[in-house]
Amino acid sequence: MGDDAGLSGIFNEIRPRLYRLLVARTGDNHLADDLLQDLWLRLQTAQVGPVANPSAYLHRMAMNLATDHIRSRAQRAVREENWSNAETDISDGIARDGTPDAERALIARDELSRALNAIAEMPPRAAQIFRLHRLEGESHTAIADRLGISRSAVEKSMAVAVKHLFLRLGTEADEDAHRLGIDRRKWREGSQS
Numbered sequence: 285m286g287d288d289a290g291l292s293g294i295f296n297e298i299r300p301r302l303y304r305l306l307v308a309r310t311g312d313n314h315l316a317d318d319l320l321q322d323l324w325l326r327l328q329t330a331q332v333g334p335v336a337n338p339s340a341y342l343h344r345m346a347m348n349l350a351t352d353h354i355r356s357r358a359q360r361a362v363r364e365e366n367w368s369n370a371e372t373d374i375s376d377g378i379a380r381d382g383t384p385d386a387e388r389a390l391i392a393r394d395e396l397s398r399a400l401n402a403i404a405e406m407p408p409r410a411a412q413i414f415r416l417h418r419l420e421g422e423s424h425t426a427i428a429d430r431l432g433i434s435r436s437a438v439e440k441s442m443a444v445a446v447k448h449l450f451l452r453l454g455t456e457a458d459e460d461a462h463r464l465g466i467d468r469r470k471w472r473e474g475s476q477s
Contacts, residue, residue: 291327294338302346309350319349402452406445413438414445 295302299320306316323345335341403411416422416430417438424442428435 291332291335291338291342292324295324295327295342298339298342302342305343306346306350309347310354315353319346319353322349398453399449402449403445405452406448410441410445410448413441417442 302323303316303320306319307313310316310319323342326345403414406414413427413431416427417424422430424435424438428438431438
């Protein structure tokens with residue numbers, strides 16, 4: 285009973301048991317049918333020597349096929365999730381992983397270049413204080429102590445810097461102007477006179 289014809293005969297005898305085993309393992313009748321078909325095809329093409337316990341051998345083959353299928357399905361699900369997480373959402377141009385698309389990256393580089401140019405055009409003291417406060421995160425008091433000037437002088441220099449940015453960059457500096465309590469209409473009027 286160890287030859288290939290013997291395994292095929294045993295397979296036909298225990299097919300209902302193998303089917304129930306595969307349905308229980310996979311939870312899917314159609315998948316169990318497919319796995320049984322794969323098992324039968326393997327039996328037809330495999331070069332198997334004598335098998336001491338053909339029924340146990342066929343049960344083990346069926347379980348291995350089910351396990352391989354379940355593992356493959358889990359890996360496919362992970363792969364598909366990773367792929368979908370990396371897809372770009374066309375509606376806002378931002379990839380789901382948070383990276384900007386090429387157009388947004390180009391716009392951001394342009395805005396950064398404009399901001400750096402505007403900072404370079406500021407009066408030197410205002411540019412220095414702006415960098416210390418907004419880019420390095422130092423408080424007005426710490427900047428005053430570091431530069432040996434009053435806190436009021438730091439605040440006035442920050443107002444000059446923000447006004448300069450507002451005039452160069454437009455509405456991008458509105459938030460800073462509002463936070464500093466500066467009337468933007470007066471800035472515009474002052475810059476035109």
